[in-house]
Amino acid sequence: MNGIHDMGGMDGFGPVDPVETGGVFHAEWEGKVMAVSRVMGAIGAWNIDQARYGIEKLPPQLYLKSYYRRWLERFERALVDYGYAEADEIAAGHSLRPGRTPPRGKFTLADVERTSHRGTYTRPEVAPAKFAEGDRVLARNMHPKTHTRLPRYVRGHVGVVERVHGCHVLPDTAAIGQGENPQWLYTVQFDGRDLWGQDADPTVKVSVEAFEPYLERA
Amino acid sequence: MTAHDAHDHHGHDHEEASELSETELRVRAIQTILVEKGYTDAAAVDAIVEAYETKIGPHIGARIVARAWTDPEFRQALLTDASKAAAPFGYQGKIGDHLVVVENTPKRHNMVVCTLCSCYPWDVLGLPPVWYKSFAYRSRAVKEPRAVLAEFGVTVPSDTAIHVWDSTAEVRYMVLPERPSGTEGWTEEQLAALVTRDSMVGTDVLRVRGNIPA
Numbered sequence: 001m002n003g004i005h006d007m008g009g010m011d012g013f014g015p016v017d018p019v020e021t022g023g024v025f026h027a028e029w030e031g032k033v034m035a036v037s038r039v040m041g042a043i044g045a046w047n048i049d050q051a052r053y054g055i056e057k058l059p060p061q062l063y064l065k066s067y068y069r070r071w072l073e074r075f076e077r078a079l080v081d082y083g084y085a086e087a088d089e090i091a092a093g094h095s096l097r098p099g100r101t102p103p104r105g106k107f108t109l110a111d112v113e114r115t116s117h118r119g120t121y122t123r124p125e126v127a128p129a130k131f132a133e134g135d136r137v138l139a140r141n142m143h144p145k146t147h148t149r150l151p152r153y154v155r156g157h158v159g160v161v162e163r164v165h166g167c168h169v170l171p172d173t174a175a176i177g178q179g180e181n182p183q184w185l186y187t188v189q190f191d192g193r194d195l196w197g198q199d200a201d202p203t204v205k206v207s208v209e210a211f212e213p214y215l216e217r218a
Numbered sequence: 219m220t221a222h223d224a225h226d227h228h229g230h231d232h233e234e235a236s237e238l239s240e241t242e243l244r245v246r247a248i249q250t251i252l253v254e255k256g257y258t259d260a261a262a263v264d265a266i267v268e269a270y271e272t273k274i275g276p277h278i279g280a281r282i283v284a285r286a287w288t289d290p291e292f293r294q295a296l297l298t299d300a301s302k303a304a305a306p307f308g309y310q311g312k313i314g315d316h317l318v319v320v321e322n323t324p325k326r327h328n329m330v331v332c333t334l335c336s337c338y339p340w341d342v343l344g345l346p347p348v349w350y351k352s353f354a355y356r357s358r359a360v361k362e363p364r365a366v367l368a369e370f371g372v373t374v375p376s377d378t379a380i381h382v383w384d385s386t387a388e389v390r391y392m393v394l395p396e397r398p399s400g401t402e403g404w405t406e407e408q409l410a411a412l413v414t415r416d417s418m419v420g421t422d423v424l425r426v427r428g429n430i431p432a
Contacts, residue, residue, distance in 0.1 A: 008333030008384065010357040016369045018349050018421065024271050026348075029245040034345070035266035036249055039258045048388075052335055067336070067351050072241065075248060085251050093247035099255030107258040112265040116274060117341055118314025121388040149386045151333050153360065165316070165389060185387055196361055203379045206360045209387035 001145055002152060004060040009153040009196070030068040037071055042115040044103030046082050049175035053147040054078050121168045123182035129212070130184065135161045136218040137188055139210060147175035150214040154206075157194050158218040162207060163187040170211055184212040274309045275344035276415035279392055282307050282319075282342060283418065284409035287397045297321060300392070304342065313341045314390075320383065321394040322420075327374045329367075329382045329420030330391045331359035337385035339392045343418060350419065360384055370421045393420040400426040 007013075025031040040046060046054075054074040055063070062073050079085040089096050107115075131137055141156040142148070149171045167182040174180055192204030238246070252258050282304045286293040295303035300317040307313070317339060320328040332338065333356050338346040349355055358366050363380045367373070374380060383391045395417040401409060416422035 005334055007353060007357040008331075008360045010353075013353040013357050016349050016352060016354045016358070016366055018370045018416070020347050020349070024275075024345050025267070027242075029242050031267035031271070032245050032249055032263060034270070035263045036252055036258075038266050039252065039263065043257060045257075055335065064353075067348075069241065072244060072248075076244070079248065079251070084257065085248075085255065089251055090244075090247060093243070093250055095251050095254035099257060102257055106256055107262055109259070109262045109265055112262060112269060113310050116266075116269050116309055117312050118316065118388070118390070120315040122315065149334060151384065151386060153333070163318075165387075168388060171387070185389070187389070189381075201362070201364060201380070203376070204363060204382065205379060206382045206384060208384045209389050211387070 001056055001147065002143055003056045004063045005056045006152050008151045025068075029072075033068050033071045033075060037075055038115065039107045040075075040078070040084070042111060043105065043107050045084055046078055047174055049147060049169070049171040050082075050177075051078070052171070053175040054081075056147060122165075123167050123169060123180060125167050125184075126182055129164055131161045131164070131186060131212070131215065131217070133161055133164060137161055137186070137210075137215040138218040139188065139208075140214055140216060142214070144172065146172070148172050148214075150210060151208060153195060154188075154190060154208055154210075157190055159188040159190040159194075159207075161186050162189045165209070168211070170213070172211075172213070186210050186212070186215065188215070269309070270340075270345050274340065276342075276413075276418065277410070278307055278309070278344075279339075279342040279415070279418045280410040280413035281406070282392075283394060283413045284406045286319075286394055287409055288406055293321075293394075296394070308341055316389045317341065317392065318389055319392050319394050320381070322396045324375075324378065324396070326379045326381055327420065327423075328391075328393045329359060329363055329380065330385065330393060331356060331382060332385040333357070333360055334384075334386055337388075337390065339390040341390075342392050343415060347415065349421075367421060370416065372421065372423050374423070393418050395422070395424050398424045398426050 055070050058073055063070055076090050080087055083100055136158055138158050139154040165185040168185040170181040170183045187207050188210045189205050189207045192200045253260055286296050296319050300319040301313045301315050304313045322328055336346055336351045360382050363382050414422045417424050
């Protein structure tokens with residue numbers, strides 16, 4: 001979806017403030033929101049792509065609130081959307097009826113270490129790769145209404161395949177409950193002037209990770 | 219009173235629940251629901267927070283960088299398959315899949331961003347800083363990286379290429395910064411103490427500042 005989240009190349013957000021204050025979390029509730037989000041991912045309540053799509057679907061005025069507020073808004077909606085709690089329970093602040101059985105069971109202290117690393121998104125190859133390192137590829141001019149990971153700023157532009165990663169879970173289908181649908185994943189490098197015009201900095205290259213369905217031969 | 223309640227009261231310096239903000243109450247509600255429904259328990263939630271506050275952070279990446287600067291074979295292995303090579307440095311001796319390390323050289327400066335959300339190499343750097351998640355960084359890093367670097371006080375020579383890596387899938391990037399001059403003969407521990415988090419994202423260039431770390 002062409003949402004507020006797809007920010008690459010936008011103007012108007014002002015300068016970056018590199019100064020950090022406080023610790024990893026700026027309030028106790030932020031850490032809790034991060035942790036309960038990890039829990040629900042670990043028990044298989046929803047996948048990472050459904051989680052990202054959940055944030056993208058927030059109304060822009062909510063999206064533009066603070067980072068962990070977005071996570072909280074997404075989390076409450078996901079609990080209801082995936083059947084892990086109902087709205088009256090969230091309003092009451094308590095469980096009012098039995099929950100559903102999570103696909104991977106209860107998350108306990110013993111699971112913390114095991115789930116503190118990134119999982120793998122590599123899947124068996126479904127077909128030979130269409131592209132190889134050095135190939136020129138066009139990022140498709142596509143505008144799906146649902147989740148995709150092809151940012152707007154590269155669509156319609158030609159780049160060069162820089163690395164072939166193997167087949168990975170396709171976010172576009174995983175986010176909407178249509179399966180992992182593994183696809184070849186490539187790093188594609190674009191020249192900054194192709195993306196941002198001839199007046200742009202000629203020394204800049206920008207790479208994105210692009211799944212095979214996002215690309216065609218240029 | 220449950221252990222969880224006691225913990226919250228302590229954390230809020232004896233505030234009553236009625237004085238908690240709306241956001242805090244909402245977060246307490248979702249955690250309560252998760253525990254009451256048997257999806258998890260409060261101790262597991264606290265342990266996740268603690269892991270990212272105290273165990274998984276940029277000190278892991280800094281040690282990887284220091285080893286790469288002092289061990290050419292390790293450096294090569296890291297650039298070839300970072301998840302595998304860096305595993306001994308990770309929390310519990312493991313680094314998750316799909317980590318790629320990109321090396322800064324006099325010819326090329328690397329910068330990492332996630333324009334679509336906040337993808338970041340948690341296993342080696344912990345949780346991302348606020349600036350990394352900011353709309354300003356996400357929107358501008360791919361379009362005007364030199365202007366963004368200037369806001370960090372960093373100037374990259376005009377004939378050095380700048381390569382920006384937008385983390386749009388599950389591949390995660392960490393920058394191997396250039397080893398600064400004046401560090402010849404330093405131990406790995408001294409070198410690791412010099413490596414900043416931002417240098418491993420590509421928004422800092424390392425220099426020897428002041429005295430050699432002890």
